[in-house]
Amino acid sequence: MEEKEISKAVISRLPRYYRYLGELTNAGVERISSNDLSRKMRVTASQIRQDLNNFGGFGQQGYGYNVKYLRTEIGKILGLNQSHSMIIIGMGNLGQALANYASFEKNGFLVKGLFDVNPRLDGREVRGIPIRMLDELEAFLKENPIEIAALTIPKTEVLRVSEILVKCGIKAIWNFAHTDLNLPEDVIVESVHLSDSLMRLSYNITSYRKEHGES
Amino acid sequence: MEEKEISKAVISRLPRYYRYLGELTNAGVERISSNDLSRKMRVTASQIRQDLNNFGGFGQQGYGYNVKYLRTEIGKILGLNQSHSMIIIGMGNLGQALANYASFEKNGFLVKGLFDVNPRLDGREVRGIPIRMLDELEAFLKENPIEIAALTIPKTEVLRVSEILVKCGIKAIWNFAHTDLNLPEDVIVESVHLSDSLMRLSYNITSYRKEHGES
Numbered sequence: 001m002e003e004k005e006i007s008k009a010v011i012s013r014l015p016r017y018y019r020y021l022g023e024l025t026n027a028g029v030e031r032i033s034s035n036d037l038s039r040k041m042r043v044t045a046s047q048i049r050q051d052l053n054n055f056g057g058f059g060q061q062g063y064g065y066n067v068k069y070l071r072t073e074i075g076k077i078l079g080l081n082q083s084h085s086m087i088i089i090g091m092g093n094l095g096q097a098l099a100n101y102a103s104f105e106k107n108g109f110l111v112k113g114l115f116d117v118n119p120r121l122d123g124r125e126v127r128g129i130p131i132r133m134l135d136e137l138e139a140f141l142k143e144n145p146i147e148i149a150a151l152t153i154p155k156t157e158v159l160r161v162s163e164i165l166v167k168c169g170i171k172a173i174w175n176f177a178h179t180d181l182n183l184p185e186d187v188i189v190e191s192v193h194l195s196d197s198l199m200r201l202s203y204n205i206t207s208y209r210k211e212h213g214e215s
Numbered sequence: 216m217e218e219k220e221i222s223k224a225v226i227s228r229l230p231r232y233y234r235y236l237g238e239l240t241n242a243g244v245e246r247i248s249s250n251d252l253s254r255k256m257r258v259t260a261s262q263i264r265q266d267l268n269n270f271g272g273f274g275q276q277g278y279g280y281n282v283k284y285l286r287t288e289i290g291k292i293l294g295l296n297q298s299h300s301m302i303i304i305g306m307g308n309l310g311q312a313l314a315n316y317a318s319f320e321k322n323g324f325l326v327k328g329l330f331d332v333n334p335r336l337d338g339r340e341v342r343g344i345p346i347r348m349l350d351e352l353e354a355f356l357k358e359n360p361i362e363i364a365a366l367t368i369p370k371t372e373v374l375r376v377s378e379i380l381v382k383c384g385i386k387a388i389w390n391f392a393h394t395d396l397n398l399p400e401d402v403i404v405e406s407v408h409l410s411d412s413l414m415r416l417s418y419n420i421t422s423y424r425k426e427h428g429e430s
Binding site: 006011012014015016018019023042077078079080082084092093094096097098100101103104107108109147148171172174178179180182186188190192193194195196197198199200201202203204205206207208 | 221226227229230231233234238256257292293294295297299307308309311312313315316318319322323324362363386387389393394395397401403405407408409410411412413414415416417418419420421422423
């Protein structure tokens, strides 16, 4: 497959393909046409064909897609054929939710460490993983090869924690703090800003009402 | 201001402007040029001007933007000048995280009810709001005007719960379940798919490594 620049929009849609193909696999579907996949996913068939053509196609004219094969290939593109070691920093409700989310592991994301600053949590376990105190983070990272750090901490803590992470060579951060991270360019950041999402919902409610003459 | 179709990309950036303008307000900044805002937000100044021109501009040539005014106006566009009543269904860690997230309230999102199916949670309170059982949902919605339902439930429960919500006239759903909702077109859905986000991170790690010759 030729290497070329894939647009962010295409990349952002790949996990959704992966998810739908997983559901189809579970439902025992072996082959699906782009038209059927299109109806199911509520995107146009031409969008599906275009998106997948970025990676070489995968479909045979007239035969549709082999669901299992396509899912595996998209998984490879997404890097899900390799395991990814992860730590979670911040064991509030959100951190605990992530630590308890078993389906991450099915996709190769392995939680190796949990950290917090609250001494009452010290040594408590989530799914067998002990919660460590933040001042153990550096030593932990020296001994354990960790790829991804999930940050579920208040934004006031972000600077301090991300400095430790960068210093210890962490190259990927999954950021839930309500602020953007300004880190060196070789650190990959994926942010989940819940407030931003809620505001988009609010925007859509507001503009729907305007269109329909409600106030 | 003329009504026109605003692109999804622009809308998705508005909450980020709102967030930065909030930080600037807190820092006591009264006025900012699009160039300074551009550096801070790491987007081009021309993008900022283009985005804001969708709503009539807000800036005076040579004077930059009035931070407080711009924030208020963007807040209005996002519908944050009105309050939005919300319920949260699913009081696992993620639901509790949302229920505890006080900053939603600052933006007018008022949590009015919490629901779960676990009898052990019945009557327990989060920030003074009692957790109710799911079988009380319909009666609750008849008595309380609720705009947004946040779904932090397993995907196996989504169909059942969303049917109740639609039947009771809920028109906006903030969906955290790991599946898309197929609802009537007049129901606005904003989904936060955490796994999709983690897969995007994984994709970026994988493609960064390819580019840099690591395996």
